[in-house]
Every structure is written in C-alpha cells, then in structure tokens.
Amino acid sequence: MDGRYSHPSFVARLASAHVVAPRRVVRSDNLPPMTDSPAVAISGISKVFESSSGRVDALRDIELHVTQGEFVSLIGPSGCGKSTLLRLIGDLLEPSAGRIEVNGTTAHQARLNRDYGMVFQQATLFEWRSVIENVELPLEVMGRDKAERTETAMAMLDLVQLTEFAELYPYQLSGGMQQRVAIARALSFEPSILLMDEPFGALDEMTRERMQAEVLRIWAKTGKTVVFVTHSIPEAVFLSTRVVVMSPRPGRIAGIVDIDLDQPRTDDTREATRFYEKMTEVREALRGVQAG
Amino acid sequence: MIAATQGNAPIPPDELSPGHRRGWVRTRVRRYLPAALLFLSGLVLWELIVRVFHIKRFLLPRPTEIIGVFGREFGTVTAAGWFTMREAMGGFVLGAVAGVAIALLTSRWTLVRDGLMPFAIAVNATPIIALAPIMNNWFGITNPMAKMSIVAVIVFFPVMINMVRGLSEVSPGNLDLMGSYGASPRQILRRVRIPNSLPYVFGAFKVGTTLSVIAAIVSEYFGGSRDALGVYISQQAALFHFAEAWAAILVASFSGIVFYLAIVAIESLVIPWHASIRAVADT
Ligand SMILES: Nc1ncnc2c1ncn2[C@@H]1O[C@H](COP(=O)(O)OP(=O)(O)OP(=O)(O)O)[C@@H](O)[C@H]1O
Ligand SMILES: [Mg+2]
Numbered sequence: 001m002d003g004r005y006s007h008p009s010f011v012a013r014l015a016s017a018h019v020v021a022p023r024r025v026v027r028s029d030n031l032p033p034m035t036d037s038p039a040v041a042i043s044g045i046s047k048v049f050e051s052s053s054g055r056v057d058a059l060r061d062i063e064l065h066v067t068q069g070e071f072v073s074l075i076g077p078s079g080c081g082k083s084t085l086l087r088l089i090g091d092l093l094e095p096s097a098g099r100i101e102v103n104g105t106t107a108h109q110a111r112l113n114r115d116y117g118m119v120f121q122q123a124t125l126f127e128w129r130s131v132i133e134n135v136e137l138p139l140e141v142m143g144r145d146k147a148e149r150t151e152t153a154m155a156m157l158d159l160v161q162l163t164e165f166a167e168l169y170p171y172q173l174s175g176g177m178q179q180r181v182a183i184a185r186a187l188s189f190e191p192s193i194l195l196m197d198e199p200f201g202a203l204d205e206m207t208r209e210r211m212q213a214e215v216l217r218i219w220a221k222t223g224k225t226v227v228f229v230t231h232s233i234p235e236a237v238f239l240s241t242r243v244v245v246m247s248p249r250p251g252r253i254a255g256i257v258d259i260d261l262d263q264p265r266t267d268d269t270r271e272a273t274r275f276y277e278k279m280t281e282v283r284e285a286l287r288g289v290q291a292g
Numbered sequence: 293m294i295a296a297t298q299g300n301a302p303i304p305p306d307e308l309s310p311g312h313r314r315g316w317v318r319t320r321v322r323r324y325l326p327a328a329l330l331f332l333s334g335l336v337l338w339e340l341i342v343r344v345f346h347i348k349r350f351l352l353p354r355p356t357e358i359i360g361v362f363g364r365e366f367g368t369v370t371a372a373g374w375f376t377m378r379e380a381m382g383g384f385v386l387g388a389v390a391g392v393a394i395a396l397l398t399s400r401w402t403l404v405r406d407g408l409m410p411f412a413i414a415v416n417a418t419p420i421i422a423l424a425p426i427m428n429n430w431f432g433i434t435n436p437m438a439k440m441s442i443v444a445v446i447v448f449f450p451v452m453i454n455m456v457r458g459l460s461e462v463s464p465g466n467l468d469l470m471g472s473y474g475a476s477p478r479q480i481l482r483r484v485r486i487p488n489s490l491p492y493v494f495g496a497f498k499v500g501t502t503l504s505v506i507a508a509i510v511s512e513y514f515g516g517s518r519d520a521l522g523v524y525i526s527q528q529a530a531l532f533h534f535a536e537a538w539a540a541i542l543v544a545s546f547s548g549i550v551f552y553l554a555i556v557a558i559e560s561l562v563i564p565w566h567a568s569i570r571a572v573a574d575t
Contacts, residue, residue, distance in 0.1 A: 124465035128487040141473040169565045
C-alpha cells in the first residue's frame with residue numbers, strides 16, 4: 001500500500017475485498033501447473049489472413065518463450081499484429097504455420113482448461129446483463145454456485161471500484177468504467193494466464209495508473225503470467241519484466257528489452273533514473289522499427 | 293461523470309438517470325400533447341369539411357355520426373371486435389410460437405437453416421392473405437381456425453426469419469469471450485444467442501400484431517361467421533350503412549393499437565436493456 005491509496009474508502013474496500021473472497025487465494029484448481037514448462041512457448045508462428053481483398057502477412061516467424069509468472073508486454077506500431085499474436089495464444093485464431101504450447105499442452109487444450117483470462121481492446125460487455133451479471137458470467141459457465149458467484153463478483157467489482165454500479169447496465173457506464181468491468185470479469189475465475197489487449201486504452205491517466213498498480217498487485221500476489229499489449233512506452237516499462245518490440249508488415253519480433261527494475265514497482269519507480277533509461281531503450285528499439 | 297470515471301467518488305446510480313419522478317409527468321404531457329391536439333383538430337376539421345362542402349354521407353360520414361353509431365350499436369360492434377381479435381391473437385400466438393421453435397431448431401442444425409431461409413424469405417414476400425379462400429375451404433367458412441391459420445402463417449415468417457438473424461448475428465467479441473471460458477454450444481445458445489435475438493424477435497412481434505389484425509379482418513371479407521368484424525364491415529358497407537362500417541373500422545384500429553402496445557409493454561419488461569426502449573425512456 002503506497003501513498004497513492006490515501007483515499008480511505010479505497011483502502012477499506014481493498015481490505016474488505018480480501019476478507020470477502022479468501023477462496024480465491026486458497027483455491028488451486030486454476031493455478032499454473034507445478035512444472036518447468038514455459039507458460040507460453042511460441043515457435044515459428046506465422047499468420048496469413050486470406051480474404052477476397054487480398055493476403056495480409058500479419059505475423060512471420062515469431063519465436064517467444066514466456067516463463068511462468070512473467071509479465072511480458074508487446075509493443076509496436078498499429079497493425080503490426082499484436083492483437084493477432086494475443087488471439088493466437090488464446091486459441092481464438094489458428095496459426096498458418098508454427099506451434100504454440102501453453103502450460104505444457106496445446107493452446108486449444110489450455111483454453112478448454114480455462115487457463116486464459118482475456119481483456120480485449122473493446123470492453124465487449126454483454127449488453128443484456130447488468131454489471132455484476134457480466135462479472136459473474138464466466139463463473140456461471142463454469143458451474144459455480146450462486147452464492148460463490150455473487151461473492152466473487154462483488155469482490156472483483158470492489159477491486160475496480162465499481163460496487164455502486166453493480167446493478168446498472170453497460171450502456172449506463174462510461175467507456176473507462178466498461179473496461180474496468182471487463183478486467184474484473186477476466187480476473188473473476190482466477191485464470192493462470194492473463195491476455196490483455198490494450199486494456200487501459202480508454203482510461204484517464206489517474207485511473208490508468210491505479211489500474212496498473214492493481215494489475216501488478218494481483219500479478220505479484222497470484223503469480224499469474226501476463227501477456228499485455230500496449231501502445232504506451234511508460235506503461236510497458238512500468239509493468240513488465242520484458243518488453244517485446246514488434247515490427248510491421250509482416251509482424252516480427254524486432255527486439256526484446258529486459259526490464260530489470262526492482263519489484264515491487266511503486267510510484268518511486270516511475271521517477272527512477274533506471275526507469276528513464278529503460279524507456280529510452282524501448283523507444284530506440286521502436287524507432288528502429290518505424291524507420292525500417 | 294468526471295468524478296465517476298476517476299473512480300474516487302462514484303455517482304449513486306439514481307442520479308445518473310435524468311428521468312426524475314417529478315419531471316416524468318411533465319415530459320409525458322409535452323410528448324403526447326401535440327399528438328392529442330392534432331387528433332382533436334383533425335376531427336373538428338373533418339366535421340367542418342363534410343358539413344361545409346355537403347359531402348355525401350356514403351362517401352364520408354361525419355365524426356359525430358360515427359360516434360352516434362357507438363351509441364346505438366356499441367354491443368354489436370365491440371362483440372364483433374372481440375371475436376375478431378380472438379382470431380388475431382390466437383393466430384398470432386400459434387405463428388409466434390412456431391416461428392420461435394423453428395428458429396431455435398435451426399440454430400442446432402445450421403444445414404436446415406441454410407436450406408430453409410431462402411424459401412422463408414421468398415414466401416414472406418408473397419401475399420399470403422391470398423390463401424384466405426383456400427383456408428375457408430379447408431376449415432369451413434365459419435370455423436375461426438380458418439382465419440387463425442392465415443394469421444399464424446403471416447406472423448410465422450417474420451418471427452422465424454428475425455429470430456434466426458438474432459441467433460446468428462452475435463457480436464464476435466462476445467463469442468470469443470465465451471470461447472475463452474470453454475463454453476459449450478448449448479451455453480452459448482442460452483447465454484448469448486437467445487438474449488441477442490430477443491430485440492429482433494420483439495421487432496417481429498410488433499410487426500406481427502398489425503399484420504395479424506389486418507389478416508384476420510381481410511380474411512373475414514372473404515366470408516365468415518356473422519359475429520366477425522370483417523363480415524360486419526362488408527355487410528354494412530353493402531347496405532350503404534357507412535357510419536356503421538366506419539365505426540367498426542375504428543374498433544379494429546383501436547384493437548390493433550392496444551395489441552401493439554401490449555407487446556411493447558411486454559418487451560420493456562423482458563428486455564429493458566434494449567436500445568430502442570432506452571431511447572424512448574430517455575426522451
Ligand atoms: N480477421 C482478419 N482478417 C484479415 N486481416 C486481418 C484480420 N485481423 C487482423 N488483420 C490484419 O492483420 C494485421 C495485424 O492486425 P492486428 O489487429 O493484430 O494489429 P495490432 O498490432 O493489434 O494493431 P493495433 O495496435 O492498431 O491494435 C493488420 O494489417 C490487419 O489488417
Ligand atoms: Mg490491436
């Protein structure tokens with residue numbers, strides 16, 4: 001708990017969130033398997049989109065290993081295939097070539113094992129469900145009982161500070177609030193891997209920093225693996241253990257920057273000299289990509 | 293709203309909606325007053341024109357004459373209206389239930405859907421009402437089933453076609469999410485496709501209410517029970533009792549509107565989240 005959380009009600013809510021849902025921490029069914037297999041192993045992945053209007057070489061020869069508990073960010077110019085890569089990992093797309101292994105099995109099996117919590121660029125809320133019903137949906141699909149669903153969903157809404165809005169419908173929320181509901185929903189069933197596609201793009205700067213701290217806190221506490229797409233260099237550097245810089249047409253990995261800043265990251269991290277050095281490193285890698 | 297997006301001091305939900313109780317009556321009055329005024333001045337104008345220009349009563353009876361018919365024939369006209377509305381509503385329920393059922397079945401067997409839809413769309417574009425004499429022949433001219441079956445067929449197609457659309461035109465993002473939860477096709481049907489189809493279905497129901505009243509009355513023009521509104525209208529017109537015919541037409545219009553509003557009310561109960569209702573509620 002650092003200085004940013006001086007708002008008393010927020011501290012109280014966070015505390016209560018932990019009291020309300022102890023099961024989330026104890027439950028082990030969705031924790032990563034105790035093996036040395038990487039969380040995500042991508043080898044030789046290419047993706048070509050064929051359509052009537054032509055071929056798009058979205059990704060070519062992607063090699064990437066994400067170890068258990070890592071926080072990896074993907075950064076690169078618009079259209080370089082970040083979302084596509086994330087969707088391939090999540091088994092929402094089939095690669096044109098190459099293999100993806102997740103937690104020692106196929107991406108497909110990992111999806112059926114409910115290993116993925118996904119947050120998309122758009123909030124994609126179900127407009128016929130209230131906020132809390134949206135957060136409960138994955139738990140409903142997974143057959144959890146009503147009491148547990150409500151309890152967990154309320155704790156998750158607490159986390160994103162939307163408890164007061166639980167009974168509203170998505171159209172009654174701002175874009176940023178909808179995105180926070182989507183984040184709460186992705187966390188609700190304790191997936192071992194979080195795939196987040198520019199989840200904070202619609203948020204104002206203060207909320208954004210608070211959500212970043214939230215994600216880091218959850219990440220540190222639960223040992224989840226996170227693959228995170230962003231357009232923001234400071235965001236990538238602040239959150240990640242590694243930043244993957246991608247180049248466009250076809251999308252390739254142009255460079256990987258290790259972010260060996262101290263954990264846990266706090267507000268002080270953002271002001272450290274090393275933070276700026278790392279930002280410069282990422283920026284230069286990106287500049288090389290865009291010039292080429 | 294700024295405070296709310298920052299999440300520091302969320303606005304209580306109550307204050308988000310502009311529809312405070314006190315303003316509600318005023319906005320309703322402001323909304324419906326122009327229509328009411330226009331309606332009344334229309335009636336007055338009608339009366340004046342008929343009187344001033346001495347228009348023959350068999351061409352256009354005066355509103356006061358038509359109101360006079362309600363004084364004399366109220367029981368007959370409303371009983372006929374109720375008789376016909378039972379046919380319309382009975383046929384509507386049959387057609388709507390069948391439409392929803394077939395649409396749900398085709399969501400299971402998409403091959404059936406792809407085979408069926410072109411025919412459904414083609415048939416829906418034909419004047420089904422032309423079958424009325426045939427149905428009179430099949431079921432017997434005074435059997436209400438003859439009219440109900442026409443109504444059912446006319447309501448069936450738009451309901452079925454729209455429900456199939458609603459079941460398939462689902463947001464890809466929502467499907468991706470369900471996929472990421474490892475949801476079964478059955479769960480996706482129940483939690484995504486069916487809710488998504490409800491606005492489409494209610495749109496078809498609303499069209500269906502008007503269609504069903506039209507279909508019932510017009511098929512009665514081809515002959516039917518003496519208690520039926522369509523029969524009453526055509527007989528009175530044949531006897532040059534045009535005020536009576538007009539009064540019966542008014543009953544038909546009124547019943548049709550009530551039927552429509554009943555579906556709108558059910559819609560706002562079942563799918564309060566739907567945009568078209570939301571837009572009305574906010575004005
Ligand atoms: N379903 C699809 N069909 C055809 N082409 C596609 C499809 N999805 C993505 N593409 C193409 O693949 C390329 C990569 O798209 P992608 O959405 O992965 O980019 P991105 O890096 O996420 O961009 P942004 O930062 O703007 O979100 C683009 O050129 C896009 O046009
Ligand atoms: Mg993208």
